[in-house]
Structure formats: C-alpha cells, structure tokens
Amino acid sequence: xxxxxxxxxxxxxxxxxxxxxxxxxxxxxxxxxxxxxxxxxxxxxxxxxxxxxxxxxxxxxxxxxxxxxxxxxxxxxxxxxxxxxxxxxxxxxxxxxxxxxxxxxxxxxxxxxxxxxxxxxxxxxxxxxxxxxxxxxxxxxxxxxxxxxxxxxxxxxxxxxxxxxxxxxxxxxxxxxxxxxxxxxxxxxxxxxxxxxxxxxxxxxxxxxxxxxxxxxxxxxxxxxxxxxxxxxxxxxxxxxxxxxxxxxxxxxxxxxxxxxxxxxxxxxxxxxxxxxxxxxxxxxxxxxxxxxxxxxxxxxxxxxxxxxxxxxxxxxxxxxxxxxxxxxxxxx
Amino acid sequence: xxxxxxxxxxxxxxxxxxxxxxxxxxxxxxxxxxxxxxxxxxxxxxxxxxxxxxxxxxxxxxxxxxxxxxxxxxxxxxxxxxxxxxxxxxxxxxxxxxxxxxxxxxxxxxxxxxxxxxxxxxxxxxxxxxxxxxxxxxxxxxxxxxxxxxxxxxxxxxxxxxxxxxxxxxxxxxxxxxxxxxxxxxxxxxxxxxxxxxxxxxxxxxxxxxxxxxxxxxxxxxxxxxxxxxxxxxxxxxxxxxxxxxxxxxxxxxxxx
Ligand SMILES: Nc1ncnc2c1ncn2[C@@H]1O[C@H](COP(=O)(O)OP(=O)(O)OP(=O)(O)O)[C@@H](O)[C@H]1O
Ligand SMILES: [Mg+2]
Numbered sequence: 001x002x003x004x005x006x007x008x009x010x011x012x013x014x015x016x017x018x019x020x021x022x023x024x025x026x027x028x029x030x031x032x033x034x035x036x037x038x039x040x041x042x043x044x045x046x047x048x049x050x051x052x053x054x055x056x057x058x059x060x061x062x063x064x065x066x067x068x069x070x071x072x073x074x075x076x077x078x079x080x081x082x083x084x085x086x087x088x089x090x091x092x093x094x095x096x097x098x099x100x101x102x103x104x105x106x107x108x109x110x111x112x113x114x115x116x117x118x119x120x121x122x123x124x125x126x127x128x129x130x131x132x133x134x135x136x137x138x139x140x141x142x143x144x145x146x147x148x149x150x151x152x153x154x155x156x157x158x159x160x161x162x163x164x165x166x167x168x169x170x171x172x173x174x175x176x177x178x179x180x181x182x183x184x185x186x187x188x189x190x191x192x193x194x195x196x197x198x199x200x201x202x203x204x205x206x207x208x209x210x211x212x213x214x215x216x217x218x219x220x221x222x223x224x225x226x227x228x229x230x231x232x233x234x235x236x237x238x239x240x241x242x243x244x245x246x247x248x249x250x251x252x253x254x255x256x257x258x259x260x261x262x263x264x265x266x267x268x269x270x271x272x273x274x275x276x277x278x279x280x281x282x283x284x285x286x287x288x289x290x291x292x293x294x295x296x297x298x299x300x301x302x303x304x305x306x307x308x309x310x311x312x313x314x315x316x317x318x319x320x321x322x323x324x325x326x327x328x329x330x331x332x333x
Numbered sequence: 334x335x336x337x338x339x340x341x342x343x344x345x346x347x348x349x350x351x352x353x354x355x356x357x358x359x360x361x362x363x364x365x366x367x368x369x370x371x372x373x374x375x376x377x378x379x380x381x382x383x384x385x386x387x388x389x390x391x392x393x394x395x396x397x398x399x400x401x402x403x404x405x406x407x408x409x410x411x412x413x414x415x416x417x418x419x420x421x422x423x424x425x426x427x428x429x430x431x432x433x434x435x436x437x438x439x440x441x442x443x444x445x446x447x448x449x450x451x452x453x454x455x456x457x458x459x460x461x462x463x464x465x466x467x468x469x470x471x472x473x474x475x476x477x478x479x480x481x482x483x484x485x486x487x488x489x490x491x492x493x494x495x496x497x498x499x500x501x502x503x504x505x506x507x508x509x510x511x512x513x514x515x516x517x518x519x520x521x522x523x524x525x526x527x528x529x530x531x532x533x534x535x536x537x538x539x540x541x542x543x544x545x546x547x548x549x550x551x552x553x554x555x556x557x558x559x560x561x562x563x564x565x566x567x568x569x570x571x572x573x574x575x576x577x578x579x580x581x582x583x584x585x586x587x588x589x590x
Pocket of ligand 1: 352
C-alpha cells in the first residue's frame, strides 16, 4: 500500500523535531514558520490542482479570510483566538461553497480568471473597508495562541505547532488520496464524463475539495495573524495566489510531496537570495531584491521546460534506484 | 421481473435532439429488450452517440422521453443515471490516463462503497475495510478482461485495444444492469475485435442488457440479438441481423443513395 507516504511523514516529523536545535537563530526559525504556513496552504491547493485538476488563483483570499477573522474577532470582539480561527474556517468554507458553485462549472483559463477575480475583490475590500478592516493601516494588537495554558509565545513553540499542523494536513491528504473520494477526484481530473458515468457527482466533489483546500488556507492565515500579531492587506494580494500556485507547480502538481518541496524551496528562496546578494556585494556587484521576481520567473520557466513534472519528480528520478523501489512499493499489493 | 426477452426494458418515446438547426435525433421511438444484445447502427453522423448521451444523461433531450424499467430518466444527471444501474463506454476512449489500470477500475466501485470525505481523511487506507473489497472486486474485472498483469501500469500507457477493455472493466465494476458500448471495436485489430466480441457475449451471459453501437458489421451481425438502424436521427429498420442484412433501405442508407 502507500507505506512510503507514511514513512515520509515520519521522516519529516523527525526533521521537524530536531530543527530548532539545528537552527539556533530565532530569525531563521521564523522563516521556517512562514514555510510551514505556505506548506499548509499548498497541501490543500495540491489536492485541488494536482489531484482534482481544478486551478484556483483565489487562495490568497482564503488565507486573508482566516487572517482577518482571527485578527478582527479577537481584537474588536474579544473572542478567544481558537474560536476566531474556527469562525475563519466556517466563513472560508461558506465562501468557498458560494464562490465554487458558479466558478467550478468553468474550465481551465476561465476558472483561473474567475478565482483571480474573487481574490482581487477580497483584496480590494480589505483595503477599502477601512471601518472594519482598518484599511491599508491594518489591524494590530492581535493576541497570541495558547495551547493547554501554554502561550505560543516563542518561535520554537510556534514552529512546532505550525509544523505539527502540516504533518496532520499531510496525513489527511495521504489518506484522502488513497480513498474512494480521492480516486473520484483524480477521475474528475482524468475525464469528467467518464467520472460521472461511474457515479461520481463531479459538481459536488469539486466544491467539496475546493472547500477543504480553502479551510487549509484559512487555518494558515489565522496562524499567520497570531504569529506576526499585526496584519495589513499587503501580503494577501493576488500575487500571493500566484506564488502559491508557483510553489505547487515547481514542486510538482501530481504529488503532495511535490507541493511540500515547492513550498519549502520557494519560502526559503528569498533567504538564499539575500545570502547571494551579500556574496555578490563583496565583488562589488549590486543585487536588488527587485530581481527576486526575475529569479522566480526564471525558475518557474526552467522547471516547466526541463522538469514539467516538477522538482520532486525530477529529484526522485535522478535517484533511479530509489525511484525503482519507490514505484514498486507504491504500486505493490 | 420476468425473463421475457421481448419485454421492453428501455423505452425511447419520440425522442428528439436538436443542435441549433441540426436535428441529430428525430422523434425516435425505440425499445431495447432486457437481457439481449441490441445493436444500434447507422452511417456516420446518424445520431447514435447522441442517443447514448441522451439516455445516460450527458445531454438533455429537446423533447420526448426515456424510461428504464418504467422509470423516467429525462432530466437526471449522469451520476444519478449511473446509480440506477446504467454503465457506458465512450467512442473516444476515456480512461483516467494518470491513474493505474487497477485504480481506474476501482473508480468503478464508487457507488458500491461508502466512505465519505471525513472518514477518508481521518483513517489510513489500511484501516478502511472497504478498500480491500474495492480492490478485490476490481481485480475480478481486470482478470475478466485479461488486464490483470497490467494492473499497476498507468492507464494512459496502455495500447488502444487494452484501453477499450479497461473501459468495459471499469463500467462493469459498477455492476450495471445495462451496458452501453459506443464502438468498442473501433481501432482494434482482427484478433482484438474477436476478443471484444467474446467479452460482450460473456457479459450478456451474466444477464446484463447490452446496447451496442458499432461499425464493424461482422461483429454486429455475429453477436446481436436485435439490430436497429438509424439514419439522420430516424429509425429506418429494425429486426434480427438476418432481416437487416437483407433490407434494401439499410443497404441504400449505407451506400449513400
Ligand atoms: N454536442 C454537439 N453539438 C452540436 N452538434 C452535435 C453535437 N453532438 C453531435 N452533433 C451532431 O449531431 C449529429 C449526430 O452526431 P452523432 O455523434 O450522434 O453521430 P453518430 O451516429 O454517433 O456518428 P459516428 O458513427 O460518426 O460516431 C451530427 O451531425 C453531429 O455533428
Ligand atoms: Mg458516434
């Protein structure tokens, strides 16, 4: 069966467990928290894009809904952060269903455009509804999360908590993929006609996976609020949706591990680039962060040209021995 | 339910489908008998695939009605019609190319298994007992169509003949009472076509009603109990293979008089 996936989750858990000891520095631990949040969103997005075959450029909006639900309900109404996170989940779910009903009838470019439109509407509302969202100046004074009386107030604790959620999300995703529902989703990707001829309710199933991925994004947004304690609309623009899709695509849309690979790499890339710029500065070459976009584009382009199945698949195939045993166990039984 | 072969199982009553100005199915009234192999033949563009799409819910009729065992099918979605025991294959083969051959057939067990999204997320595959049953039932059908040893290949990598067989295995995993086959032998070589004929007869022997659209006349005349001929969406002849082969209208339609 799919033992390899569970072993993968176990290995990742071990890496997560030792990471804070290996990374002494709170700054880098913080970068890894943001990495976890991107992983969480990308796992949901990969189920939607890679397995069910439905694109969404609207997921920045669900991250925003989670983040703002947490920020506003705690600061303005004094809600408990967990309750606020729960409310964010419910709002994202309902929004996903309402947005999904008309848009998921669309295909390909049209679905991309419709979800993109949704994301930009949400962003505009965040900026313009100054009375509620605080507009461009955002919301501050967001409380931290508390877990069994333990405040998640150090980077190490938040790191563990966020990565624990990533592991749970991976566990859910792996289970789902190898299930009746998961196969139904992959069937929708392969042929909607054939899937429905076998009794798969394609309309409902597309909406359900869209909603599930929206929930992952929403939780990621809530965690973001309770970690940075101040939010403004900036990070939740449409470009964030594009970045999320890029992460999934770079890693490889056909595997949940690809989504994780892509999310980790692209989340760490800015750090890598700033190293690079320091290095270049020694040779009197100026590197501006504006070039980052250029590098992202170049990476995406080369992956699409040379590794269309994504980085994860590329790495896997380059270890041909590993790849051989992998497909055998994966397909065996 | 009796086993009276003349009993009308599927009834099309003045079924009509227009695409803009084109009348693809022209007030067609036709019965398919239970437990038999009924062939629906006619020249290219006669409206055969459209009839299949109307019955299986992929297209809404312009007018007229379709009943299965007395139950009206019009207005129902394809997945609802599948749940009423109607299986089908497609003229342009539609396997799920990225999934394995076995997984393709496992999708066919969708309606014969239960686990919803929540249970599927929470429990690993090994702890969901239905997974083993799904796998076993699917293997039975892979074996029946001779694809057992290909189970772990991706379906998209199979040759066309095997893909057509896989489509049938997948539809049979649904345990349908009627199976609609849209040109199952198209693109197959002589040996594969013979194998396809044997398989269809085997499925009929299980008590399953088969409606067959096929251009290979040798196959049609060989295995069908009854043949209906359509041209321009209208019925031009109906009868046993022998009657049809001798019918001058049919010969005319095929020669394009
Ligand atoms: N979705 C559609 N939109 C518009 N016209 C269509 C559509 N489907 C079929 N037609 C037209 O309806 C007519 C009947 O087509 P259909 O595919 O049912 O024929 P067929 O008998 O299956 O032919 P073939 O033997 O070539 O498969 C044709 O004129 C075709 O162009
Ligand atoms: Mg046809």
